[in-house]
Amino acid sequence: MSEILPDRRYAKSHEWVLDAGDGTVTVGISDYAQESLGDITFVEVPGVGDTFAAGEVFGVVESVKAASDLYAPVGGEVIAVNEELDAAPETVNQSPYADGWIMKLRVADAAQLEALLDGTAYAAETA
């Protein structure tokens, strides 16, 4: 059974969003996603300053098995990326909700957060 944290929201494409409450969010992939992918070997992160619309591809996560696109759960401007993942992509396997975060965004439209799944709905989605 994969872990789902109640403090964040989830996209059906398995990214999570944690609202910092100051107009910025942190984005990563869920425990379910990292477990399905298996050993993660490479994470392609965007550049700081890049902007994405909700649903747009912002990066790629690669495992031994497959390469999967990452979709922006909400639109916004990238204000930070996790540089550690370049040398240690397996951090996403080991700590998908903390050290394995992928990027931080300044959110364009906070209403988009409400459109995402809460933990309960995401648990139903991945059951």
Next chain:
Amino acid sequence: MPDLQRTSLYQFHVDQGGRMVDFAGWEMPVQYKSILEEHKAVRERAGLFDVSHMGEVDVTGPGVQAFLNQLITNDVSTLYPGRVLYSPMCRPDGGVVDDLLVYMREPNVYFLCINASNIAKDLAWMQKQAAGFDVTITDRSSDYALLALQGPRAQDILQSLTGAKLPILRYYHFQEGTVAGVQCFISRTGYTGEDGFELYHAAADAPTLAVALLRAGESSGLQLSGLGARDSLRLEAGHPLYGHELNDDLSPIAAGLGWTVKLKKPAGFIGAESLAAEKKNSERRKVIFFKTGDRRIVRAGTVVLDASGETVGSVLSGTLSPMLGEAIGSAVVPAVIANDPLHVDLRGTSFNLQLVKPPFVELKKSA
């Protein structure tokens, strides 16, 4: 997963947390914990694999040596009881039906190990080629289970469960004996590039043997390992995999297995003329092995480009080498350009293919 076959270790895999996937029609564990960790365990300590999906065939009778020497490209006449031989089995056009191991048990009694995905095709092919030879071909695939114990500590682990004298059992040799009370063919072979053993035994005994091996290996760091690690280990070692480096369109000459093609066998063999011609053909293709210096995996099917951006070939296998921490793979290209600068494009980024003569890592195989 409907209609998939299961080995006699299916429940064992599920109990051990194996992630079961469809492999060539079999429900097999691709990994237990992590492909990368399982891979490293085999290189540094030992790994245990269930490869019971592989096919086994008895070939017996007074005509067996002549038959096998027609059937396969390598030379069976070099065998003696207890010796194992690797060989491709080709069609008249040189394409590969399968690659296999030949075990000589005694004169006129041989045993073959074939790929799981090819069992039905191989048996039909062998039966057809057997016309005119006094031989009996018997499919034993469902009678046998096969466990592979691989890695530098394999001998110590296995020795604790058997009276067989393992230090004198040489590479590509086998003997019959008991392991944890289970009757086995103990074969010093494997597909990982490491020292190790493959244990053929009655399918019903597999759970007993697997548990005994796991227990015996506990203090040595033995890791139960899945087919994911098996694939990355064989690619790092430079071993071909049927369907990738060898197939019905890719001959042993192209695959760099010329050493297994004995064109001087007096009675000839199926595919000999085509393979001899291919050897001399300046337009032949060649399987190359490469690394890229980057972690992004170059997956099978990726096109290979020359300096001018023309498509000149395609990738056959690709993974991340857990030992090197970079992408490794194989590709097929025209032999004449095999040493030219080649590259691939991955999502808009270009990566040069650095030619490597495998193995990709230093291996300490037993003598």
